[in-house]
Amino acid sequence: MSAPETSSPAVVCSQCSTPMYSPLCCASCGALNPVPPEGLHFNYFELFGLPAAYDLDAAVLHRRYLALSRGVHPDIHGGGSDDQRRQALALSAELNRAYETLRDPVARAEYLLMLAGGPSPAEDKSVPPRLLGEVMTLREELEEAEGSKDAEAMERLRQTIATRRQATMDEIANLCRSTTRDEAIRRQLRKQLNAVKYWNSLLEKAQTTAA
Numbered sequence: 001m002s003a004p005e006t007s008s009p010a011v012v013c014s015q016c017s018t019p020m021y022s023p024l025c026c027a028s029c030g031a032l033n034p035v036p037p038e039g040l041h042f043n044y045f046e047l048f049g050l051p052a053a054y055d056l057d058a059a060v061l062h063r064r065y066l067a068l069s070r071g072v073h074p075d076i077h078g079g080g081s082d083d084q085r086r087q088a089l090a091l092s093a094e095l096n097r098a099y100e101t102l103r104d105p106v107a108r109a110e111y112l113l114m115l116a117g118g119p120s121p122a123e124d125k126s127v128p129p130r131l132l133g134e135v136m137t138l139r140e141e142l143e144e145a146e147g148s149k150d151a152e153a154m155e156r157l158r159q160t161i162a163t164r165r166q167a168t169m170d171e172i173a174n175l176c177r178s179t180t181r182d183e184a185i186r187r188q189l190r191k192q193l194n195a196v197k198y199w200n201s202l203l204e205k206a207q208t209t210a211a
Helices: 059-071 082-103 104-114 131-147 152-176 183-210
Strands: none
Touching: 059 082, 082 104, 104 152, 104 183, 131 152, 131 183, 152 183
16 A cells, blocks of 8 residues: 655745745635645645654644644634635645544554555455454453343453453554554554554443443
8 A cells, every 4th residue: 555645734824925834824824735636635634833753742733733623613704705715615624634533542553554665454354363352252242241140240351452452552652653664564563553453342332232
């Protein structure tokens, strides 16, 4: 899988020449940047003026999201032309997609893998060895505990599943911090991202059962 093309942020605003940290809009004069042509996409990290890294400050991300939201909100540009309103809507939608991606650890890791040219879930469905067997066993034990109304067993299983999921998330974080130029690391990251979906599903079932 090849990395998607991205639209780099402008160095200065085309309207007032003020330096810009985000390719969406100018914090000084409020001018909107053009929506990337079809086939191009904003780099989500560049959009927020952040380095492309797994570890980020959630509070900083949120503050920049709020500031950018005000800058591209369609109501702010409601008095402009139809083209300006459409541009504001498109940029606002892109901003929301970027924020939802980067604020979620799994989606953020998926995005980093995509930027690195790693395989998508459709291209590589492989998982770590023994995962499927362990998931199946825990699922059967959950069903048995639910059938016998064994609350203690259900809580023990929930904790076990949560621990397994956290271990997978820790591995994802460690792999994202490694060089994604290494094909073996990209493949291993794909496996762990596939695996965490199984743990998320099983944990949801365990929490629903416990409730």
